[in-house]
Amino acid sequence: MSSIQDEGRLPLAVVGAGAMGREWLRMLTTSPVARVAGVVDLDLDLAAETVRAVGLGDVVIGTSVAEVAARSGARAVIDVTVPQAHRPVNEEALRAGLPVLCEKPLAPTVAEALRQVALADLTGGLLMASQSRRYLGALAAYRTAVGRLGDLATVHAQFFHEDHEPGFREQMAHPLLVDMSIHHFDQLRYVTGQEPVAVRCDSWNPAWSWFAGDASATVQIELTGGARFSYAGSRCTPGLQTSFNAEWRAYGERGAASWDGETTVVADLDGTDPKAAAGPEGIAGSLAEFVGALHSGRTPQNEVRSNVLSIAMVEGAVRSSALGGERVVIGDLLEEALAQALADERQEDVLAVLRGWTSAADGIATPAWGSAPAPIAAGGAR
Incomplete structure (x- = not known):
């Protein structure tokens, strides 16, 4: 079983020194489970400036994941690069024997996500997406409330915000669906x-709208239990703004439950409302699960195979919109993505893994991380 046994805080290399990288580095300065050993960025001046700004001491800075890990003793990687850089960064790390916690979206397409599943299968390394909005005590309480409703009929969520984020987000073709709705779809x-x-x-x-691409959408998703998810959102709506986590209602055979996206969970069921559990939240919660998985060898939430389905929901929504609202079947989308992955992949060892799958569904149901026999050595290499 793949695991890391280490009595101290896990030494990490953080890849990406931009705004989100800075947020991760700040959190890591006080983390009880991990510490920054190195920072990787193609812009060394930016990396040095970010290290100084967050008050880190003497950490290794460089442009290569493997080189910084070797010099610093980092035993895992946090990938906080822009989305288009995720695959090459994750690949360099996994091939160097370094487990990776990658900011969402882990991949821009399902086809590219499947190629990363194959790479994780090939290397036996852990690749986990940081869907940080799963890690909220109130969300866990809402999950408990929804679980008491019995069979579900309808789940509603709405997200309306006024977001000003100059940079790549404002230039995206689908800044709502790709950058924000993936959180809400994953929470669903x-x-x-x-x-x-x-x-x-x-x-x-x-x-x-000040966004170049579509900043508003309505979405309906059919779920395996027969329920329907009804979603509406916008990133350019002044006034009456919701939580970043959206506002939620669920209706089932025994009653209904709501969550305001912040602290209030109401179960219109039996007069009792679940209480939020204490624990690390947001990216700190994501990190805690990642490190816990490395210590225990258990498969974490949002291990790459599972996260493919969250990406598929987004890609399905984008495709449906382009088709004028036509119904897109997720199973068909997955198989088309596997065909695309086979066409795009150029590395023979990864291609051999993809060719070994009988279907995309088979690929994402392969034994999860934790069953690979080779342990991670103290230096991070296999």
Whole structure:
């Protein structure tokens, strides 16, 4: 079983020294489970400036993941690069024997996500997506409330915000669906314990929007239990803004439950409302699960195989919108993505893994990380 046994805080290399990288580095300065050993960025001046700004001491800085890990003794990687850089960074780390916690979205397409599943299979390394909004005490309480409703009929979520984030987000073709809705779609899977069957979507960009791409959308998703998820959102809506976590309602055979996206969970069921559990939240919660998995060898939430389905929900919504709201079947999308992955992959060892799958569904159901026999050595190499 793959695991890390280490009495101290896990030494990490953080890849990406931009705004989100800075947020991770700040959190890591006080983390009880991990510490920064090195920072990787193509812009060494930016990396040095970020290290100084967050008050880190003497950490190794460089442009290569493997080189910084070797010099610093880092035994795992946090990938906080821009989305298009995730695959090459994750690949360099996994081939160097370093487990990876990667910021969402782990991949821009399902085909690229499947190639990363194959790479994780090949190396036996842990690749986990940081879907940090799963790690909220109130969300866990809401999940408990929804679980008491019995069979579900409908789940509603709405997200309306005024987001000003100059940079790549404001230039994305689908800044709502790709950058924000993936959180809410992933939360849906966590809350209901169900998987997506099909999706319909209509997306557009209001005339006043400062985003280049579609900042608004409505989405309906069919779930394996027969329920429907109804979602509406926008990133360019002044006034009456919701929580970043969206506002939620679920209706089932025994009653209903709501969550305001912050602290209030109401179960219109038996007069009792679940209470939020204490524990690390957000990226700190994601990190805690990642490190815990490395210590125990158990498979964490959002291990790459599971996270493919959250990415598929987003890609299905984008595809449906492009088709004028047509119904997109997730199973069909997965198989088309596998065909694309086979066409795109150029590395023979990864290609051999992809060719060994009977289907995409088979690929993402392969034995999860934790069953590989080779342990991670103290220096991080296999």
